[in-house]
Amino acid sequence: MSASNPNLVVAKFGGTSVADHQAMRRSAAIVANNPNTKLVLISACSGVTNQLVELAKGINDPALRLQRIQTLTQTHQAILDQLNEPDVISQAVYQLLDHIATLAEQSAIAPSAALTDELVANGELLSTHLFSQILREQGIDAVRFDIRQVMRTDSRYGKAVPNPTAIRQLSQQHLAPLLTNQVVISQGFIGSDEDNHTTTLGRGGSDYSAALMAEAINATTLEIWTDVPGMYTTDPRIAANAQPIKEISFSEASEMANFGAKILHPSTLVPAIRQQIPVFVGSSKAPELGGTWIRQHVQDAPLFRAVALRCNQTMVTLTSLNMFHAYGFLAEVFRILAEHKISIDLITTSEVSVSLTLDQTDTAGGAPTLPPSAIEALSELCRVEIEQELCLVALIGNQMSQTQGSVSQVFNTLEQHPLRMVCYGASPHNLCFLVDQSRAKNVVKQLHQQLFE
Ligand code: ADP
Ligand code: ASP
Numbered sequence: 001m002s003a004s005n006p007n008l009v010v011a012k013f014g015g016t017s018v019a020d021h022q023a024m025r026r027s028a029a030i031v032a033n034n035p036n037t038k039l040v041l042i043s044a045c046s047g048v049t050n051q052l053v054e055l056a057k058g059i060n061d062p063a064l065r066l067q068r069i070q071t072l073t074q075t076h077q078a079i080l081d082q083l084n085e086p087d088v089i090s091q092a093v094y095q096l097l098d099h100i101a102t103l104a105e106q107s108a109i110a111p112s113a114a115l116t117d118e119l120v121a122n123g124e125l126l127s128t129h130l131f132s133q134i135l136r137e138q139g140i141d142a143v144r145f146d147i148r149q150v151m152r153t154d155s156r157y158g159k160a161v162p163n164p165t166a167i168r169q170l171s172q173q174h175l176a177p178l179l180t181n182q183v184v185i186s187q188g189f190i191g192s193d194e195d196n197h198t199t200t201l202g203r204g205g206s207d208y209s210a211a212l213m214a215e216a217i218n219a220t221t222l223e224i225w226t227d228v229p230g231m232y233t234t235d236p237r238i239a240a241n242a243q244p245i246k247e248i249s250f251s252e253a254s255e256m257a258n259f260g261a262k263i264l265h266p267s268t269l270v271p272a273i274r275q276q277i278p279v280f281v282g283s284s285k286a287p288e289l290g291g292t293w294i295r296q297h298v299q300d301a302p303l304f305r306a307v308a309l310r311c312n313q314t315m316v317t318l319t320s321l322n323m324f325h326a327y328g329f330l331a332e333v334f335r336i337l338a339e340h341k342i343s344i345d346l347i348t349t350s351e352v353s354v355s356l357t358l359d360q361t362d363t364a365g366g367a368p369t370l371p372p373s374a375i376e377a378l379s380e381l382c383r384v385e386i387e388q389e390l391c392l393v394a395l396i397g398n399q400m401s402q403t404q405g406s407v408s409q410v411f412n413t414l415e416q417h418p419l420r421m422v423c424y425g426a427s428p429h430n431l432c433f434l435v436d437q438s439r440a441k442n443v444v445k446q447l448h449q450q451l452f453e
């Protein structure tokens with residue numbers, strides 16, 4: 001499939017959009033209503049990935065393990081039961097459920113990152129069987145495709161890095177021929193490495209998968225269908241008065257995704273920006289409400305656009321009096337971190353200390369930690385303090401660092417809250433700070449009320 005198709009849409013449906021038979025039917029209607037939709041990527045049914053992650057950690061009690069597998073079986077059986085012709089796919093579904101039981105037992109004996117990816121991938125492998133059949137029962141010529149044939153990644157289990165060149169080449173070879181006559185249904189979130197081992201792109205990674213595939217097949221639009229009608233000025237679950245955004249630039253939306261707006265995986269817009277593919281975000285529950293368009297150029301560039309929240313932050317503070325007027329200290333810190341493959345997110349420095357937060361995107365979830373060997377190496381250089389139960393609040397906007405008074409508005413609003421690390425000025429699009437987890441939602445609500453309501 002090449003640029004010759006003037007309207008090629010890739011659509012992605014998240015977990016709540018394929019949660020059960022009814023949700024799948026609503027999502028199938030969205031696919032059926034647009035003949036330009038040729039590739040559909042979906043997540044696991046809502047809640048399934050969480051359950052698989054628990055199994056992958058290793059549940060030793062066989063009775064408890066069985067109970068968890070029965071819950072998973074019920075979710076998928078309930079959808080099978082409502083199909084007109086369940087027999088077309090029931091064998092394949094039961095085989096995957098059996099495979100889950102085997103892998104869960106192996107995980108109880110010796111859990112590993114590789115096994116985790118192989119196990120959690122089954123959520124998407126299951127949901128795609130069911131969704132393809134629902135589409136066929138609605139008269140759509142749908143074919144299920146195993147994305148691992150084309151979604152080539154490295155072998156970093158739990159946060160695998162995709163290889164866009166290989167993905168494009170494999171997609172042109174194995175996937176493009178199918179797109180001419182059929183609607184292809186495939187898995188978000190999962191991929192495979194050079195040795196055909198299953199990998200995952202990190203929690204929420206289906207958005208990123210869909211963008212990578214849109215890039216690989218030269219799609220003209222990427223649609224992200226979720227449970228809210230678009231991107232809002234903040235998470236509508238936190239602030240009831242959050243406002244939908246009709247149109248937002250790639251750079252603002254990227255900042256929102258990076259700073260934790262769960263609606264988009266942080267890397268989603270990277271392929272879209274590379275290929276200049278406009279992205280639509282809408283609700284599969286209420287497609288008639290419209291949604292948000294994310295594009296390169298937009299009409300408005302408001303000073304304040306949105307507030308995002310990202311929890312499970314780990315802050316590391318490194319203090320050394322030797323740093324005072326010395327050189328080479330930071331270089332040494334970064335060398336140690338790089339040696340231990342630790343990715344840094346934010347950083348602030350003073351004369352004698354440096355504070356940084358650790359990156360966290362992998363499938364296992366939770367707050368990231370420094371491995372003991374890294375703490376040991378850093379401790380030879382300076383004092384190391386680690387703090388958790390922190391959340392990052394980010395205010396996203398335009399020209400904030402060039403606009404008088406923008407910072408005081410923010411800090412006046414938050415007077416009564418201790419703000420930890422503050423990062424400001426490096427990007428014209430954001431101002432962010434750490435707060436205690438217990439205060440985070442209130443901080444977001446207050447900031448939103450003051451600046452957007
Ligand atoms: P999906 O399963 O479809 O991928 P997610 O749960 O990952 O859905 O993302 C959708 C959720 O993102 C919404 O239900 C909402 O609570 C949350 N969210 C966070 N920030 C925002 C925002 N700025 N605008 C809209 N939704 C947001
Ligand atoms: N199913 C995966 C998760 O829950 C990927 C996704 O839904 O985007 O994280």
Ligand code: MG
Pocket residue numbers: 014204207262263264265
């Ligand atoms: Mg998501």
